[in-house]
Amino acid sequence: MPKINPISGFPELLPNQQIAFQKAMGLVKSVYESFGFIPMETPVVERVEHMLAKGISAKEVYGLRRLAAEGEDGDKDLALRFDLTVPLARYVSQHYGKLTFPYRRYHMEPVWRGERAQKGRYRQFYQCDIDVIGDGSLSLNHDAEIPAIIFQIFRKMEIGDFTIRINNRKVLQGLFANVGLSSDADIKAAINVVDDLEKVPAEVTKERLMKLNISDAHAEELMSIFGIAESNEAVFAMLKGKAGENELLDEGVAELEYVLNTAKSFIEKEEQTVFANSFKIDLGIARGLDYYTGTVYETKLNAHPNIGSICSGGRYDDLAGTFSNKKLPGVGISIGLSRLVVVLIEAGLIPAEESTTADVLVTVQNPDKYTDYLNIAAELRSTGLNVEVFAEQKKLQAQLKYANKKGFPKVIIANDDELEKGLVKLKDMVSGEEKLLPVGDLSTLF
Amino acid sequence: MPKINPISGFPELLPNQQIAFQKAMGLVKSVYESFGFIPMETPVVERVEHMLAKGISAKEVYGLRRLAAEGEDGDKDLALRFDLTVPLARYVSQHYGKLTFPYRRYHMEPVWRGERAQKGRYRQFYQCDIDVIGDGSLSLNHDAEIPAIIFQIFRKMEIGDFTIRINNRKVLQGLFANVGLSSDADIKAAINVVDDLEKVPAEVTKERLMKLNISDAHAEELMSIFGIAESNEAVFAMLKGKAGENELLDEGVAELEYVLNTAKSFIEKEEQTVFANSFKIDLGIARGLDYYTGTVYETKLNAHPNIGSICSGGRYDDLAGTFSNKKLPGVGISIGLSRLVVVLIEAGLIPAEESTTADVLVTVQNPDKYTDYLNIAAELRSTGLNVEVFAEQKKLQAQLKYANKKGFPKVIIANDDELEKGLVKLKDMVSGEEKLLPVGDLSTLF
Numbered sequence: 001m002p003k004i005n006p007i008s009g010f011p012e013l014l015p016n017q018q019i020a021f022q023k024a025m026g027l028v029k030s031v032y033e034s035f036g037f038i039p040m041e042t043p044v045v046e047r048v049e050h051m052l053a054k055g056i057s058a059k060e061v062y063g064l065r066r067l068a069a070e071g072e073d074g075d076k077d078l079a080l081r082f083d084l085t086v087p088l089a090r091y092v093s094q095h096y097g098k099l100t101f102p103y104r105r106y107h108m109e110p111v112w113r114g115e116r117a118q119k120g121r122y123r124q125f126y127q128c129d130i131d132v133i134g135d136g137s138l139s140l141n142h143d144a145e146i147p148a149i150i151f152q153i154f155r156k157m158e159i160g161d162f163t164i165r166i167n168n169r170k171v172l173q174g175l176f177a178n179v180g181l182s183s184d185a186d187i188k189a190a191i192n193v194v195d196d197l198e199k200v201p202a203e204v205t206k207e208r209l210m211k212l213n214i215s216d217a218h219a220e221e222l223m224s225i226f227g228i229a230e231s232n233e234a235v236f237a238m239l240k241g242k243a244g245e246n247e248l249l250d251e252g253v254a255e256l257e258y259v260l261n262t263a264k265s266f267i268e269k270e271e272q273t274v275f276a277n278s279f280k281i282d283l284g285i286a287r288g289l290d291y292y293t294g295t296v297y298e299t300k301l302n303a304h305p306n307i308g309s310i311c312s313g314g315r316y317d318d319l320a321g322t323f324s325n326k327k328l329p330g331v332g333i334s335i336g337l338s339r340l341v342v343v344l345i346e347a348g349l350i351p352a353e354e355s356t357t358a359d360v361l362v363t364v365q366n367p368d369k370y371t372d373y374l375n376i377a378a379e380l381r382s383t384g385l386n387v388e389v390f391a392e393q394k395k396l397q398a399q400l401k402y403a404n405k406k407g408f409p410k411v412i413i414a415n416d417d418e419l420e421k422g423l424v425k426l427k428d429m430v431s432g433e434e435k436l437l438p439v440g441d442l443s444t445l446f
Numbered sequence: 447m448p449k450i451n452p453i454s455g456f457p458e459l460l461p462n463q464q465i466a467f468q469k470a471m472g473l474v475k476s477v478y479e480s481f482g483f484i485p486m487e488t489p490v491v492e493r494v495e496h497m498l499a500k501g502i503s504a505k506e507v508y509g510l511r512r513l514a515a516e517g518e519d520g521d522k523d524l525a526l527r528f529d530l531t532v533p534l535a536r537y538v539s540q541h542y543g544k545l546t547f548p549y550r551r552y553h554m555e556p557v558w559r560g561e562r563a564q565k566g567r568y569r570q571f572y573q574c575d576i577d578v579i580g581d582g583s584l585s586l587n588h589d590a591e592i593p594a595i596i597f598q599i600f601r602k603m604e605i606g607d608f609t610i611r612i613n614n615r616k617v618l619q620g621l622f623a624n625v626g627l628s629s630d631a632d633i634k635a636a637i638n639v640v641d642d643l644e645k646v647p648a649e650v651t652k653e654r655l656m657k658l659n660i661s662d663a664h665a666e667e668l669m670s671i672f673g674i675a676e677s678n679e680a681v682f683a684m685l686k687g688k689a690g691e692n693e694l695l696d697e698g699v700a701e702l703e704y705v706l707n708t709a710k711s712f713i714e715k716e717e718q719t720v721f722a723n724s725f726k727i728d729l730g731i732a733r734g735l736d737y738y739t740g741t742v743y744e745t746k747l748n749a750h751p752n753i754g755s756i757c758s759g760g761r762y763d764d765l766a767g768t769f770s771n772k773k774l775p776g777v778g779i780s781i782g783l784s785r786l787v788v789v790l791i792e793a794g795l796i797p798a799e800e801s802t803t804a805d806v807l808v809t810v811q812n813p814d815k816y817t818d819y820l821n822i823a824a825e826l827r828s829t830g831l832n833v834e835v836f837a838e839q840k841k842l843q844a845q846l847k848y849a850n851k852k853g854f855p856k857v858i859i860a861n862d863d864e865l866e867k868g869l870v871k872l873k874d875m876v877s878g879e880e881k882l883l884p885v886g887d888l889s890t891l892f
Contacts, residue, residue, distance in 0.1 A: 004769060010489035015485075035832075036803075038801065038803055041464060043570050045453060048513065059513070061513045064510065075508070093450060124489050124491075139837045357482075371711035374711035378715070381480050381481075382714040387481070
């Protein structure tokens with residue numbers, strides 16, 4: 001067979017993996033919808049100028065070109081979207097008059113990065129985002145809702161304990177102002193230092209802070225604050241010791257406290273204790289993106305910190321920027337589901353064993369009575385089951401092998417004798433258990 | 447506000463349309479899965495050479511180019527997929543050893559066409575395909591299953607009466623051989639004449655047939671066969687009058703008859719009569735694509751023939767072609783859902799009124815008791831409902847306006863007094879009816 005050279009960075013899943021991926025997508029979507037978020041999709045392309053205006057590097061952008069454009073411009077001004085943020089900003093600005101605010105949308109589609117081909121670097125991957133966009137202003141209640149949504153998703157995914165970490169950019173900015181930083185550029189640089197905390201040794205962090213003209217003692221103090229691993233209460237006690245030192249700091253602490261205290265009420269009572277144990281202030285998280293201005297979120301699996309953050313996001317003051325002269329503040333999160341599902345499958349945290357989404361395979365022992373088997377399948381299907389009928393002429397053994405290989409949980413078997421009596425055998429493919437059931441009353445089957 | 451110039455041919459939906467589209471996608475997917483088809487997704491890009499080798503015109507293909515590739519090849523060998531057939535052929539060939547055959551997959555993703563920008567011409571649109579691929583051979587039972595699947599989809603979509611038309615390429619080829627056509631090129635040209643029947647006047651059809659050296663009398667006879675609008679039984683009687691004239695014709699007629707007789711058994715008994723009335727032999731359909739070799743399908747809405755075929759497909763002998771030296775016959779159909787949903791909304795055949803997928807909005811009359819309202823929402827959500835809590839500080843009237851604008855079917859209203867008594871008001875936004883319900887026992891609500 002001719003060899004087909006896979007395109008690196010554009011992952012493609014086999015049936016069992018695709019089914020696991022689709023289940024994860026369905027779960028994320030159902031939680032997003034359970035909180036009232038509505039679906040949004042956009043074309044895969046945006047205008048190049050819009051993407052570059054948002055600071056995306058041209059190196060990482062896939063432009064389009066018509067292969068034989070014959071003197072037309074060939075749509076060279078179009079490029080595959082790099083993220084779901086530019087499309088959101090453009091969509092909300094473009095359709096502003098037709099949307100109801102706060103606009104609460106989820107967007108679960110692929111994005112493209114013009115990375116150098118390299119193992120583990122995806123050039124196409126799904127992002128699963130929610131954002132709430134306010135018209136002029138946006139209540140902090142939305143910031144408090146986000147951790148509850150993150151919790152529901154990963155709790156339902158059953159992938160082990162996880163911790164949702166939360167911080168507030170105003171707290172960081174206030175702390176930096178307190179030690180003498182004043183310019184936007186310096187504060188931005190300091191935020192980047194925080195963002196890199198886990199990636200570099202402590203001495204490098206200290207060096208970088210001192211390069212910003214922060215004193216040795218202040219650098220030490222900041223580093224102990226970033227590294228504080230105490231209870232939420234203890235962190236607040238420490239922060240409140242600084243009340244009145246800096247307005248932005250006070251504002252950030254108040255926001256952080258409101259979000260922390262309100263979030264749990266979004267969760268049903270029986271789950272609130274688990275939630276409280278999964279939700280921590282971490283003054284050492286900053287999130288890299290420039291545009292966050294308040295609450296920031298990060299989520300890690302307790303037993304697999306090396307996977308990195310599985311869900312991150314935050315609050316921003318200004319979504320639209322160049323697209324609109326409206327003030328459109330927002331808060332949102334993103335889950336990079338393509339990589340996450342592959343990693344979770346590899347770690348054995350989500351199963352990828354079945355290559356079918358059907359509930360039952362109807363096997364065919366006598367092809368001359370094929371329509372009898374079809375009627376059985378139609379009856380089962382009308383009760384809401386997913387049913388496949390084996391269509392090729394093969395021996396029963398080969399049909400059962402097919403069922404096993406694809407992972408059908410149940411099969412129906414019936415020979416002439418049984419068909420005449422109006423009976424079928426239902427075989428459980430896991431336990432091997434068989435029982436006889438009457439045709440015409442199969443709805444009681446499962 | 448700066449003007450944003452929409453990208454023509456890349457349609458983008460507003461929330462109400464997106465929700466209607468998503469419902470249609472969900473319906474198609476659930477029917478595909480109910481027949482045991484499994485999900486497949488592929489990267490949006492294929493290699494240019496693979497697409498051109500399959501006969502796709504370079505003019506209509508969107509290639510990629512890295513905007514700043516710095517001496518790299520910039521992935522210029524990649525292009526956005528034109529259809530879901532090249533990806534299927536490539537996927538099945540590439541992963542042959544890891545798939546279970548017959549491989550039954552659905553694939554519901556966008557495709558891209560480098561059309562000239564023009565109203566009504568989509569350059570990005572969803573195709574919703576199923577195909578069954580056999581390893582070496584594939585039973586005709588799969589051909590018989592397809593009409594049942596088409597029927598279930600459009601029956602559940604409730605868009606009025608429709609007719610699934612079926613023909614067989616072997617019948618057409620046999621008829622053409624009977625009147626003297628022998629070369630592949632001539633038969634291909636004749637098939638194209640059939641494909642254009644509805645688009646051109648009868649005299650043009652006749653002229654085109656006679657150009658292929660078909661006699662006047664034979665052309666007349668063929669045209670009356672293509673145009674036959676009698677019962678399936680009458681069509682078979684006519685075809686059987688030709689038994690023994692041509693082997694391919696006999697084979698085609700036998701296949702057509704088997705498919706027609708078997709298909710209804712895939713449908714539950716209560717629906718078989720409606721199905722029989724929706725399923726017709728039409729010797730005048732051919733489907734344009736070269737690669738069909740047997741059964742072909744076409745589906746039209748009875749009251750809206752101008753919409754054209756809403757679901758088409760057929761049987762082919764050789765899926766893989768250049769990708770593989772295996773013989774991989776298949777049968778499949780495709781629904782172009784992007785255009786279809788827009789047309790159905792415009793025709794009033796599917797509703798697009800709601801801009802929310804939530805079941806209920808919890809309004810907030812006393813923001814100081816916000817967590818009480820959150821607890822009510824959490825209780826409702828735990829029963830499986832999609833619930834949004836109004837988060838901004840606005841008067842009740844403004845909150846009800848929001849509910850109305852987005853189309854929430856129900857809202858919860860509670861003032862201080864009611865909250866203290868552990869009660870909430872449930873208001874039906876359509877009927878206006880209100881009832882009091884006890885918090886803690888809301889699951890009996892809906």
